[in-house]
Amino acid sequence: MDIPGLPARRAALNLIDAVLRRGETLDQAAGAALARVRGDADRALARAIAGEVLRWKVDLDVLIDSATRQRLPDDAKPRAVLELMLAQVLRLETPAHAVIATGLPLLAGGPRRLAHGVFSTLLKGEVALPGVPTLPDAVHARWGVRADAIAAGLAVPPPLDLALRDPAQTGDWAQKLGGISLMPGHVRLPRGTAVEKLEGFREGAWWVQDLAASLPARLLGSGEGRRVLDLCAAPGGKTLQLAAAGWEVTALDISKRRLERLRENLQRTGLSAEVVQADALAWEPLLPFDAVLLDAPCTATGTCRRHPDVLHRIGPRQIGEMVDLQAALIARASDWLKSGGTLVYAVCSLEPEEGEAQARKVTLQPVPVSPAELPEGLQVTAEGWLRTDPGMLADAGGLDGFFVARWQA
Incomplete structure (x- = not known):
C-alpha cells in the first residue's frame, strides 16, 4: 500500500x-x-x-x-x-x-x-535545536574568527533577491512587489515567493540574483558602449547586469546547458549579448576588452545559506583544485585587457585561499573598492577588497559570502 x-x-x-x-x-x-x-x-x-x-x-x-x-x-x-x-x-x-x-x-x-x-x-523530553546551527569542526576551523557570525546567518534559508533591469525604478518595484531595497537596482522579498507569478517576470523587468552576487558587476560601472567579457558567465545574472548598464557584452561559458538558461533570460529581459560556448583555458579573443569580469569557478561555500551541502562535501582537496583553476583564469583574463582596462575578480567562496590569497598574486594596478559603491553597512578591507559573508546585514536578511577585488591594466 x-x-x-x-x-x-x-x-x-x-x-x-x-x-x-x-x-x-x-x-x-x-x-x-x-x-x-x-x-x-x-x-x-x-x-x-x-x-x-x-x-x-x-x-x-x-x-x-x-x-x-x-x-x-x-x-x-x-x-x-x-x-x-x-x-x-x-x-x-x-x-x-x-x-x-x-x-x-x-x-x-x-x-x-x-x-x-x-x-x-x-x-x-521536549528537545529543541539551538538558535544557531553548529558548524562541522573542520568548517569552523577554516572560517576562523568569523565562523560564529557566519553560522548565525545560516539559521534560516535566505530571502529572495531581485536585480532590476532599470535601477531608476527601484522604488516603484519595491512598492509593487511589497519588498524592501538595500541599494538601487535591488528588491528583496520573503523566501518562498513564487517567482514566475510575480509582476514583472514575464516582461523581464528583473531577474533573481543574490545581493552579494550583484556587486561584482556593479564595480564596473556604466558601459557606454564599451566591450566587456563576462568570463564563466552562466547562468547569466552578471551578463544581464552588464548589458543593462550599457556594456557590449561577450558572455563566455563552457556549459551548454547553463548557457541555454542565459539565453532564455536574455530573451525574457530584452537584453543582448554575444554568447560563446568555449573553454576559457583554450579560447582566444580576436580583440582585447575594455573590462573583464571573472566570476571564477569556486567551492561556492559562500552560498551555504541556500546550499548547505557545501558544509559537508568541501575540504582541502576541492579547495586546492579550485585554486589552481582560478589562478590560470586570472592569468588569461589579465592578458585580454586593453591598456587601462579593468579586471574584476570574484568568487562566491568563504575560503581565503580562493579570495585574498589569489588577489595578492595579481600584478595589475589595484583599484580599491569604495564603500560608496556598496550597500549601507558593508565595508572594504584595508587592501580595498570586498569580503561578504552570511553573518553580514543580518537584520535585513543577510547575503551570500563573496570575495571581490578590482585592478587596472
Whole structure:
C-alpha cells in the first residue's frame, strides 16, 4: 500500500546520502533522487527536508546520541532516518504522527523499533535545536574568527533577491512587489515567493540574483558602449547586469546547458549579448576588452545559506583544485585587457585561499573598492577588497559570502 508522503521522504534520504557519501551537490543529486516523486509540492518538500538536515546535522546528531546507549555509526541508516524525522518536527513543524508514518517505513527490514524508541524519547523530553546551527569542526576551523557570525546567518534559508533591469525604478518595484531595497537596482522579498507569478517576470523587468552576487558587476560601472567579457558567465545574472548598464557584452561559458538558461533570460529581459560556448583555458579573443569580469569557478561555500551541502562535501582537496583553476583564469583574463582596462575578480567562496590569497598574486594596478559603491553597512578591507559573508546585514536578511577585488591594466 502506498503511504502518502513516503516518496518525498525517501527522496530526501537519497539526497542526503548523495551529498554525504558521494560528495554530490543537492542540485546534482536531484535528478535521480526526485525522479519518482510526483508533484512540485512533494519535490519541494524533499529538498526542504534534505536542506534542513544538512544545515543542522551536527546538532541533530547530538540529540540522537543523547538518546542511544550505544552510538550509532555515522553512516548507519537509522541515524540518517532519525535526522530526517527530527528535522521535520523541529524545523518544518510537521506533526509527529505524520513524521512517524512516513519515517519508519524507510527502515523496512531494519531497526524500526530502535528508531521509534529514540524518536519518542526525544519528543517526550521536549528537545529543541539551538538558535544557531553548529558548524562541522573542520568548517569552523577554516572560517576562523568569523565562523560564529557566519553560522548565525545560516539559521534560516535566505530571502529572495531581485536585480532590476532599470535601477531608476527601484522604488516603484519595491512598492509593487511589497519588498524592501538595500541599494538601487535591488528588491528583496520573503523566501518562498513564487517567482514566475510575480509582476514583472514575464516582461523581464528583473531577474533573481543574490545581493552579494550583484556587486561584482556593479564595480564596473556604466558601459557606454564599451566591450566587456563576462568570463564563466552562466547562468547569466552578471551578463544581464552588464548589458543593462550599457556594456557590449561577450558572455563566455563552457556549459551548454547553463548557457541555454542565459539565453532564455536574455530573451525574457530584452537584453543582448554575444554568447560563446568555449573553454576559457583554450579560447582566444580576436580583440582585447575594455573590462573583464571573472566570476571564477569556486567551492561556492559562500552560498551555504541556500546550499548547505557545501558544509559537508568541501575540504582541502576541492579547495586546492579550485585554486589552481582560478589562478590560470586570472592569468588569461589579465592578458585580454586593453591598456587601462579593468579586471574584476570574484568568487562566491568563504575560503581565503580562493579570495585574498589569489588577489595578492595579481600584478595589475589595484583599484580599491569604495564603500560608496556598496550597500549601507558593508565595508572594504584595508587592501580595498570586498569580503561578504552570511553573518553580514543580518537584520535585513543577510547575503551570500563573496570575495571581490578590482585592478587596472
